[in-house]
Amino acid sequence: MGFNCILGQERLKENLKKALEKKQLVHAYLLEGQRGLGKKKIAYQLAKGICCRGEGKRPCNRCISCKKLEHGNHPEIQWLQEEGSIKIEAIRQMQKNLQMKPYEGSQKVYIICDADKMTLQAQNALLKTLEEPPEYATMILLTANATSLLPTIVSRCQRMKLLPVTMEKMQKYLVKEKSVDIEEAKVIAAFSNGVVGKALQLLEDEAFKNRRKEIIRITRDIIDKNTIQLLERVQFFNDEKLHIDEILEILMGWYRDVLIYKDTEKKDYIINIDEIEEILYQSNKLPLSHIKEMLFIIDRTKDNFRSNVNYQLNIEVMILDLKQKAKF
Ligand SMILES: [Zn+2]
Known part of the structure; x- marks a missing residue:
């Protein structure tokens, strides 16, 4: 070896x-x-x-x-x-x-x-x-x-x-050495930040997988549900407060994918490739300029957390602002 x-x-x-x-x-x-x-x-x-x-x-x-x-x-x-x-x-x-x-x-x-x-x-x-x-x-x-x-x-x-490895290398490693299927490998590689220990941990982490699924459902709700229904989703963020950094990363990655697909109609650079149908749906619904603004909203939410704003208020404002960009 x-x-x-x-x-x-x-x-x-x-x-x-x-x-x-x-x-x-x-x-x-x-x-x-x-x-x-x-x-x-x-x-x-x-x-x-x-x-x-x-x-x-x-x-x-x-x-x-x-x-x-x-x-x-x-x-x-x-x-x-x-x-x-x-x-x-x-x-x-x-x-x-x-x-x-x-x-x-x-x-x-x-x-x-x-x-x-x-x-x-x-x-x-x-x-x-x-x-x-x-x-x-x-x-x-x-x-x-x-x-x-x-x-x-x-x-x-x-x-x-020691440096983080590239996403491509991580994907190949997960597929070849850990027998992970290509779609999952892509997702795990993207969230591992090039750290193999983190990738292996995520692979075993059912809670991470469930969180990600739930966040994707919430992005769908942002389009389909009304404001009152949407505010009920704040509870999820309260329950998962400890993982808020990861949640915001997942959200960023998601809208980044929606943006890329909207802009290029190519699947090559999509991280959440296992959810491609949902990405197609959302990129179809949302105007390009709105998706960009949604990314800014999440980025701003991240910044706000760094300056110690009230947790729930910050989340509510984020959700309402995202909804604002998904109204037609
Ligand atoms: Zn020897």
């Missing part, structure tokens, strides 16, 4: 593969990127490669070190993962372990998950190891937020950024 089991991150993977093959490695790496992009998977492969006894392409997946790790009992690769903050005691313990030399010719790798959760004291303690690491030691720090780390820590690491 090796690095190929990680979606996207081509450049980063290529750089690491080359470095492992040529044994041009450094003592500290900092893997940055939002949750769900695969930092742990990269760290795992990097650690495996560093400890691998093979020559050429590493990890070789055949040597004793690779086999040990695959069986989950590699004594020289340690993960530091804490529920809350990472305290100085944890770093000291790690440093104590680090002083014990590994067996002849082998390496030690420490992976610190959520490194930004280290307290200031913990970071200062770690700095000493980063300044003078034993020649057999490698530290891999993982973080979604490098700005919370001391600049002196960051500057001693080789920084590597």
Whole structure:
């Protein structure tokens, strides 16, 4: 499997593969990127490669070190993962372990998950190891937020950024590797923002799927129902208050699709492809200029939430304004 089991991150993977093959490695790496992009998977492969006894392409997946790790009992690769903050005691313990030399010719790798959760004291303690690491030691720090780390820590690491993958790549991955049908893959890929962890979570998330269906029904009601009936739908938004950011994203995506279809009559760029009949209906009903204004209304609603306006009022105004654009 090796690095190929990680979606996207081509450049980063290529750089690491080359470095492992040529044994041009450094003592500290900092893997940055939002949750769900695969930092742990990269760290795992990097650690495996560093400890691998093979020559050429590493990890070789055949040597004793690779086999040990695959069986989950590699004594020289340690993960530091804490529920809350990472305290100085944890770093000291790690440093104590680090002083014990590994067996002849082998390496030690420490992976610190959520490194930004280290307290200031913990970071200062770690700095000493980063300044003078034993020649057999490698530290891999993982973080979604490098700005919370001391600049002196960051500057001693080789920084590597993980990036969201393209929608196309995500779709292909879901279809090929997860046996998702193409229509669903398109929807999930669009809402994953290029984060594979998020895509996998959405795939299992029935509540997300139901919310999306309900929102699409509401967009239909905006056309078909009168204002009084429509205001009853505010209850849905109240019940789903915790998910309002996602709901507004779904609404934006929806009217974006309606707009694209209205403008181009092409299905290629439609996200909500499983609801194409509904998109046809709505794009037929709504004038182009109104759809654009509906997008502005949702965008404004988002902005309003950022400035702490009353939740229900903001939703009601949005619905009434959307209805205004769907009256004929
Ligand atoms: Zn190996």
